[in-house]
Amino acid sequence: MTTPITTPEYMLLFRGMDWDRGLSPEEIQNVMSRWIAWFDRLTEQGKARAGQPLTDKGKVISGKKGQTVSDGPFAESKETVAGYILLQADNLDEAVAIAKECPGLDYGISVEVRLVDQQIGRGIGVGV
Amino acid sequence: MKKPRDKEISPPSGEISQLAEHLFRQEAGKLVSVLTGIFGIDRLQLAEDVVQEALIRALQTWPYYGIPKNPAAWITQTAKNLALDLIRREKLFRDKQPEIVASTEQWSADSFADDSPSFDTEIKDSRLRLMFACCHPLIAQEEQTALALKTLCGFSAAEIAKAFLTTEAAIAKRLTRARQKIRDLRIPFEIPSGSELSIRLNGVLQTLYLLFNEGYKASSGESLVKKDLCYEAIRLAVLLAEHSVANLPRIHALIALMLLNGARLPTRTDTEGNILRLKEQDRSQWDRTMIARGMFHLLQSAEGDEASDYHLQAGIAACHCTAKDYESTDWPKILSLYDRLVEFDDSPVIALNRAVAVANVHGPMAGIEAVEAIRHHGKLSSYYLLYAVLGELEAQLNHPQTAADHFRSSLRLTEIRSEQMFLSKRLKACEERTANRR
Numbered sequence: 125m126t127t128p129i130t131t132p133e134y135m136l137l138f139r140g141m142d143w144d145r146g147l148s149p150e151e152i153q154n155v156m157s158r159w160i161a162w163f164d165r166l167t168e169q170g171k172a173r174a175g176q177p178l179t180d181k182g183k184v185i186s187g188k189k190g191q192t193v194s195d196g197p198f199a200e201s202k203e204t205v206a207g208y209i210l211l212q213a214d215n216l217d218e219a220v221a222i223a224k225e226c227p228g229l230d231y232g233i234s235v236e237v238r239l240v241d242q243q244i245g246r247g248i249g250v251g252v
Numbered sequence: 253m254k255k256p257r258d259k260e261i262s263p264p265s266g267e268i269s270q271l272a273e274h275l276f277r278q279e280a281g282k283l284v285s286v287l288t289g290i291f292g293i294d295r296l297q298l299a300e301d302v303v304q305e306a307l308i309r310a311l312q313t314w315p316y317y318g319i320p321k322n323p324a325a326w327i328t329q330t331a332k333n334l335a336l337d338l339i340r341r342e343k344l345f346r347d348k349q350p351e352i353v354a355s356t357e358q359w360s361a362d363s364f365a366d367d368s369p370s371f372d373t374e375i376k377d378s379r380l381r382l383m384f385a386c387c388h389p390l391i392a393q394e395e396q397t398a399l400a401l402k403t404l405c406g407f408s409a410a411e412i413a414k415a416f417l418t419t420e421a422a423i424a425k426r427l428t429r430a431r432q433k434i435r436d437l438r439i440p441f442e443i444p445s446g447s448e449l450s451i452r453l454n455g456v457l458q459t460l461y462l463l464f465n466e467g468y469k470a471s472s473g474e475s476l477v478k479k480d481l482c483y484e485a486i487r488l489a490v491l492l493a494e495h496s497v498a499n500l501p502r503i504h505a506l507i508a509l510m511l512l513n514g515a516r517l518p519t520r521t522d523t524e525g526n527i528l529r530l531k532e533q534d535r536s537q538w539d540r541t542m543i544a545r546g547m548f549h550l551l552q553s554a555e556g557d558e559a560s561d562y563h564l565q566a567g568i569a570a571c572h573c574t575a576k577d578y579e580s581t582d583w584p585k586i587l588s589l590y591d592r593l594v595e596f597d598d599s600p601v602i603a604l605n606r607a608v609a610v611a612n613v614h615g616p617m618a619g620i621e622a623v624e625a626i627r628h629h630g631k632l633s634s635y636y637l638l639y640a641v642l643g644e645l646e647a648q649l650n651h652p653q654t655a656a657d658h659f660r661s662s663l664r665l666t667e668i669r670s671e672q673m674f675l676s677k678r679l680k681a682c683e684e685r686t687a688n689r690r
Contacts, residue, residue, distance in 0.1 A: 143308050148408030149276035152307045157271060159315040177313045206312055 133240040134211045134219040140233040141201040158227040175209030279327050280406030285378040293441035306331035381441045387456040388439045395430040396459050405484040415477045460485045464510045486510045505553035505562035511546030512569035515539040527674040531578035543573045561596040564589045583612040600632040616645040636665035652685035
């Protein structure tokens with residue numbers, strides 16, 4: 125039995141917590157309004173399926189049995205993931221085209237686009 | 253398909269999709285005032301930083317969850333939490349920490365909202381204190397205006413730089429110097445009392461007037477920012493007038509003057525940015541609401557027997573606003589107001605404006621005589637508008653050649669592009685008329 129072919133999903137990871145601190149309140153309001161409109165449009169089109177912001181609070185656990193617990197996962201705040209959305213797109217090109225519309229790009233935010241592994245072929249011989 | 257918001261988190265009820273225009277700017281001004289009251293005026297920068305951080309938090313979360321039902325309360329609550337974190341963490345608050353924490357905790361986001369009476373007076377007091385601190389006579393005028401825009405109006409250094417046609421670095425320097433002076437000279441965060449109040453209030457009004465004029469004058473600079481300067485100056489003046497200690501006739505006169513001039517702002521240039529003279533402006537596009545508000549404040553300014561130069565300037569602006577068309581302008585009344593205004597203010601620019609009124613009442617020849625009488629006054633001989641006025645009056649007298657000479661002099665003296673375009677057009681018209689005569 126094969127899973128019906130589904131539209132691929134992409135995770136858009138928004139990186140960068142340190143917005144240009146010289147932004148004026150007016151500019152903050154403008155970029156935010158544009159960002160909200162962008163998300164709203166993607167949601168209405170059925171493309172955005174989920175999304176959440178992340179704070180900069182957290183720990184990184186590593187080493188055997190988690191012996192190392194360090195503060196903050198973040199090498200640099202411009203690398204830190206500040207939020208994500210789960211996107212339905214026909215292909216990587218479309219997902220990239222959507223990512224390019226991110227209003228934060230002009231302000232030092234970067235967007236990472238990753239194909240979600242949907243386990244096509246699940247159930248065929250792979251233990252579930 | 254479910255909306256991601258529904259899926260992840262239930263959205264706040266009554267979510268709204270549109271934010272009030274300039275909400276962040278206005279909330280920033282309000283919160284900086286209140287936080288300065290808590291942190292102390294010597295930590296003005298800290299208050300600004302906390303507010304900035306709160307707004308960045310909104311930017312980072314609202315796109316995902318939508319705009320909260322009460323955006324202002326959300327920002328206030330976030331600023332409060334950030335302030336409390338900071339106070340508990342920072343050593344500098346150690347000696348006064350308990351009382352500062354107590355006064356910050358008193359805030360409740362709801363009672364802090366614009367329509368709540370409980371914190372209303374507190375906010376108004378804080379804002380007025382900050383106005384008095386920013387406009388303290390020990391701070392240089394250009395630093396006062398920059399600091400007021402930054403702290404009270406939520407402008408960034410870059411936006412202030414655009415409005416004042418200077419660099420961001422230069423504005424940053426002015427801001428640093430101003431904050432330094434507040435610390436070093438121990439400028440208080442208080443509303444002056446007794447005889448000092450009236451004098452200090454004049455200083456605040458002067459700064460607001462400058463702010464407005466900076467936006468109003470036709471010089472270059474980004475028109476959008478300049479328009480905002482006018483509106484912010486009006487907004488601050490209205491806030492000032494709402495406070496019982498400042499509710500004086502001259503403040504209403506200043507508000508009236510700003511509103512009545514501001515109402516005509518959008519019609520002073522055409523769509524290509526060319527300057528339109530008063531007689532060429534489309535009066536149907538004047539902002540009727542602003543004119544009505546202006547007339548209302550003009551009425552309030554008439555209480556008592558105080559007559560400031562703001563009263564006279566507001567009266568002049570009202571004459572223009574109430575005239576059906578250019579021809580029916582009450583020039584004799586305008587001239588009489590200018591006659592009184594020159595007694596208050598010996599500025600050559602006002603004298604030049606009076607000369608224009610003279611020309612409208614007594615004819616171009618009398619106007620030229622009035623200009624000649626003041627032409628060696630101060631720096632007027634190198635002021636481009638002096639020659640522009642002379643050119644206009646000579647043209648009316650049908651002396652196109654003399655007029656052209658004046659327009660050429662005027663052109664040499666201004667760098668402002670829109671003015672240059674206007675003067676070139678006038679010059680060309682005069683040259684054509686001269687050529688046709690030959």
